Amino acid sequence: MYMPASFRQDDLAALHAQMQASPFALLASVGVEGVQASHLPLLLEPGEGEFGTLYGHFAKANPHWRELQGGTEALAVFSGPDAYISPSWYAAKAEHGKVVPTWNYIAVHARGPIELIEDPERLLQIVSRLSDQHENGRARPWAVGDAPRDYIDTMLRAIVGFALPIRRLDGKWKLGQNRSTVDQAGVRDGLAASTEPREQALATRMTISN
Template identity: 75%
Template sequence: MYLPASFRQEDLAELHLQMRQSRLATLVCQGADGLVASHLPLLLEAGEGEYGTLYGHFAKANPQWRALADGAEALVVFNGPDAYVSPAWYAAKAEHGKVVPTWNYIAVHAYGQAEVFDDAERLLQLVGRLSDQHEAGRPQPWALSDAPRDYIDAMLRAIVGFALPIRRIEGKWKLGQNRSQADQAGVREGLAGSADGRDRELAQRMAPTL
């Protein structure tokens, strides 16, 4: 990832927080026929390894897991909020007009090699934890025990799990840190007034940089 120093995020706790907030990750690796990618919900175990370990699963019919089993390095992308930035929001527009559009965003890239597994009990634990993570907060959370065990066992036979210790991690918080305080304030105010909730979310994330 192109990572200018002004946008680099190196606080591991912040990186982990964003990874947990990014509900669907993209896992990319080199397969037998070229680059392949899958979009997956993942679990992060922050205390396992230097940078944490990611857990997830593929459909067994998805050939990408075989590339991981063969030792392919994986890149996992976690996207945060993003927004178009209009030059009209910059104070510099009124001063000299030398401004152009850009895009502000938050992203985390994690790299590593995965261990692939199909042990039924390990898969059951993984799927249960993923379900609990995303059911949390619902008035009546669904649990694996709500479904017949023979049905769950059949579903488990159709997936392959993986554990991916993170060997390298990069975070990019492109929030206008290279602009003047006045320009940053203008962008934050412009995004905060948007009808798009994603714009307003990014405005909130810009506040600590001012």
């Protein structure tokens, strides 16, 4: 990922928090069939390894997993809020007009070798933990154990799990840090005034980061 120094995020807690806030990731790898990519919900275990370990699963019908045998490296991309940035929000527009549009965003890239998991008990642990994470806080949370065990066993035979111990973790917070303070304030105000939730979310992140 192209990484100007002003946009680099190295705080491990902040990186983990972003990954957990946007757990639906793009998992990409390169194999004999070329570049493969799958969109998957991932579970982060922050305390496993130097940068944490990711867990998830493929549908067995998805050919992507077959490209990942033997510890192939994969890249998991977690995308945070993003938005188009209008030059009209910059104070510099009125001063000299030498401004152009850009796009602000937050992204985290996690790389590591894939370990495929087909053992039924380990698969059960993965899907149970994923479900528990997303059911947490609901008035009547659903659990894997609510379904008949023979049905769950059938569903487990239709998936292939994986672990991705993170060997490299990169975060990019492109929030206008290369602009003047007044330009950054103009962008925050412009985004905050929007009716688009993702633009409002980005304005909030700009406020937190400054």
